[in-house]
Amino acid sequence: MGMAKIKKGDDVVVLSGKDKGKTGSVTQVMPKEGKVVVSGVNMIARHRKPTQQNPQGGIDRYEAPMAISKVAVADPKSGKPTRVRIEEKDGKKVRVAVKSGETIDG
Template sequence: MGLKIKKGDQVVVISGREKGKRGEVERVIPKKDRLVVEGVNTRKRHAQPSQNNPQGMFEFDAPIHVSNVMLIDPSSDEPTRVGYRFDDAGKKVRVAKRSGKDID
């Protein structure tokens, strides 16, 4: 089954230690049901120091499970569930359950 959240969507974390943080989805990993959200679940890694990175440390945003985030409704700016409907042309469209308006 496909994910209801896509790259570029605004989401809010609803559980875990990052609860309440908001960010934009940078990458989606559908095979593992995970996604990378900008500014959420930031990790540090040690690496061999180089000219480009003299300290040898770098930060990155680690993936988070899709069940721990909710899409933000563009019209009301609140978390919402996602549904689907078909428009007049027969195209599948994502719909915000809270407001009933189209997301795409």
């Protein structure tokens, strides 16, 4: 995988799959696997048997990683998905939303 233009803390929009159209914040980026974890999106349920540490057992719900290609950064102005361009401003590299031209960070 090349350099991902999505970072931890970014607001993203899901482009495809069962959660298409949902938005959330990136909690974890896994660049080697090409995956991201988005809060409140791609929830899965894991059925746990009772153990000595957890005598109740039950169902654990948590966010599963999803392909980085299924999400796009949300435009800071409109909240719609946008591509990201890297520009140099004041000698610093910053990420810029292609749709609106708004700076995403810094």
